[in-house]
Amino acid sequence: MKILVIEDEKPAARRLIQLIKERMPEAEIYDSIDTVTAAVRWLESNPRPDLVFLDIQLADGISFEIFEKVKVTAPIIFCTAFDQYAIKAFKLNSIDYLLKPVDPEELTNALNKFKSGLREPVISLEHIRSLIQPPPKSFKTRFLVKIGERIQTVDVQNIAFFYSEDKVTFLQSRAGKKYIIDYTLDELEEMVSPDTFFRLNRKYISAISAIKDVFTYSNSRLKIHLENCADNDILISREKMGAFKSWLGQ
Known part of the structure; x- marks a missing residue:
C-alpha cells in the first residue's frame, strides 16, 4: 500500500503519517508535499499512489488547482479545516473528508472505507468547489x-x-x-x-x-x-x- 500525503502544515503532516502507520503498518508513505506546484511535479514524475491524503489549503494555493494541471486517478481522502456541515455533505456523497485535527477513529473509518473497495470519487470537482466555497457576497443596490x-x-x-x-x-x-x-x-x-x-x-x-x-x-x-x-x-x-x-x- 503506497500512500501520498499532501499537507502544508508540518505538525499536521507528521501526526497524520503517524496515525496512518499505526493503523496500516504495511503502508509505505511516499512523501509529504506542501504546495500545489510540488504536488503536480511529483504526480507527473512518479508512479500512481494507491491512496492520497490531500489538504485543501496548501502553501501556494487551493489543492483543487492540482486537478486542473494533472490527471489524478488515485482515490483521495481530503483533510480540511472547513466546517463540519460541509464535511457531512461530502460524506453523504460517499467520499471521506477528515476534519483537522484528524480524529483517529475518523481516520480508521476512512481507511476501512477505502479498503472495502472505494476507488474513485463519485462527485465532481465542481460539486466539491460549490460545497466549500462560500456563495458570492451580495452588496446593497x-x-x-x-x-x-x-x-x-x-x-x-x-x-x-x-x-x-x-x-x-x-x-x-x-x-x-x-x-x-x-x-x-x-x-x-x-x-x-x-x-x-x-x-x-x-x-x-x-x-x-x-x-x-x-x-x-x-x-x-x-x-x-x-x-x-x-x-x-x-x-x-x-x-x-x-x-x-x-x-x-x-
Whole structure:
C-alpha cells in the first residue's frame, strides 16, 4: 500500500503519517508535499499512489488547482479545516473528508472505507468547489434616506460618496444632495462593492465616479478631490496608497 500525503502544515503532516502507520503498518508513505506546484511535479514524475491524503489549503494555493494541471486517478481522502456541515455533505456523497485535527477513529473509518473497495470519487470537482466555497457576497443596490417626513431610496449608482462628520454619517448623491443615514462608515464598507467604492480614510468612502483629481502629497501620501465636495484636504495614507492605485486602475 503506497500512500501520498499532501499537507502544508508540518505538525499536521507528521501526526497524520503517524496515525496512518499505526493503523496500516504495511503502508509505505511516499512523501509529504506542501504546495500545489510540488504536488503536480511529483504526480507527473512518479508512479500512481494507491491512496492520497490531500489538504485543501496548501502553501501556494487551493489543492483543487492540482486537478486542473494533472490527471489524478488515485482515490483521495481530503483533510480540511472547513466546517463540519460541509464535511457531512461530502460524506453523504460517499467520499471521506477528515476534519483537522484528524480524529483517529475518523481516520480508521476512512481507511476501512477505502479498503472495502472505494476507488474513485463519485462527485465532481465542481460539486466539491460549490460545497466549500462560500456563495458570492451580495452588496446593497439602494439605501433608504429620510427627507422630512418622507422616506425615499437612493440607488447605489447615484451615490458619489459617504462621509462622517461630528459622529454623523452622510450619503452624498452625484447630484450633490446629502442625506443622513443610519450606518457607520465601517458598516457601509461591508455593504458596498469594493469594485465601485474605496475607503479613502477614516472620514470618506468614495465611488470611483466621484474621484475628480488625485495629487501626490508630502510624506508619500495622496490628496483626493471629490466632485461636489468642499473638503480639499482628503488624504490617503502611505499604507493605503498601493491598494488605492490598484483599485483606481483595475
